Amino acid sequence: MKKPDGKVVLLGDMNVGKTSLLHRYMERRFQETVSTVGGAFYLKQWGPYNISIWDTAGREQFHGLGSMYCRGAAAVILTYDVNSLQSLTELEERFLALTDSASADCIFAIVGNKVDLTDDCALPPDENRPEKSVASCGSKVRKQVHAEDAIALYKKILKYKMLDEKDVPAAEKMCFETSAKTGYKVDYLFETVFEMVVPIIVRQKAEGPPQTVDITDYKPAKRTKSGCCA
Numbered sequence: 001m002k003k004p005d006g007k008v009v010l011l012g013d014m015n016v017g018k019t020s021l022l023h024r025y026m027e028r029r030f031q032e033t034v035s036t037v038g039g040a041f042y043l044k045q046w047g048p049y050n051i052s053i054w055d056t057a058g059r060e061q062f063h064g065l066g067s068m069y070c071r072g073a074a075a076v077i078l079t080y081d082v083n084s085l086q087s088l089t090e091l092e093e094r095f096l097a098l099t100d101s102a103s104a105d106c107i108f109a110i111v112g113n114k115v116d117l118t119d120d121c122a123l124p125p126d127e128n129r130p131e132k133s134v135a136s137c138g139s140k141v142r143k144q145v146h147a148e149d150a151i152a153l154y155k156k157i158l159k160y161k162m163l164d165e166k167d168v169p170a171a172e173k174m175c176f177e178t179s180a181k182t183g184y185k186v187d188y189l190f191e192t193v194f195e196m197v198v199p200i201i202v203r204q205k206a207e208g209p210p211q212t213v214d215i216t217d218y219k220p221a222k223r224t225k226s227g228c229c230a
């Protein structure tokens with residue numbers, strides 16, 4: 001197997017559509033998924049580089065694995081469901097700290113998935129959208145999370161990382177809305193991220209940081225009396 005030159009990690013709550021987004025991009029289709037256990041990755045050739053794209057499990061009991069997967073990541077795609085405000089809140093409360101192990105110049109993208117379920121009929125036509133299902137809005141629900149909410153989160157991330165807005169890509173550029181089901185903006189998301197990680201890969205290769213996942217770092221979640229993981 002080819003050795004990856006750089007790493008992109010998808011993080012976010014269970015059920016937001018991380019696996020579906022990755023399938024849509026890599027396999028060019030939408031299919032029923034099962035909730036991810038642990039993590040898995042695809043290798044994507046991008047120019048002369050091999051980029052590993054890690055799909056992680058959103059379920060609470062796998063939470064401890066997240067920072068291990070993020071180690072040295074050149075980009076983290078924080079994913080939420082546009083129909084669940086809670087899934088956006090979770091990104092800040094549960095997932096952001098996992099990115100402490102990412103590369104110091106890691107790129108952050110915030111992605112609101114499942115826009116096909118919303119009544120946002122103002123979606124512009126997009127050539128990446130292979131199906132027509134966004135056209136009808138009749139039975140759709142009002143979006144719970146709006147672009148401004150995602151932009152506010154992006155700004156909080158910059159604060160958390162102590163980064164200056166003028167040194168990083170603009171919030172508007174790094175907040176995406178997608179549909180893994182219809183394919184809406186999925187290629188655009190991944191390709192924008194890949195373009196941005198190339199300079200990071202070049203720097204990482206020059207410096208030679210470790211790119212491997214060390215499973216000895218994984219600390220299992222504590223078991224509660226009821227037998228569930230806390």
Ligand SMILES: Nc1nc2c(ncn2[C@@H]2O[C@H](COP(=O)(O)OP(=O)(O)OP(=O)(O)O)[C@@H](O)[C@H]2O)c(=O)[nH]1
Binds near residue numbers: 013033059113114181
């Ligand atoms: N309508 C719609 N459903 C979607 C979309 N993306 C994913 N789903 C559905 O949402 C459910 C969860 O999708 P997954 O891709 O498994 O979610 P996940 O984030 O990988 O979840 P975990 O692996 O548990 O962390 C599945 O039933 C998908 O078919 C989308 O864009 N639109």
Ligand SMILES: [Mg+2]
Binds near residue numbers: 034057058
């Ligand atoms: Mg999954």
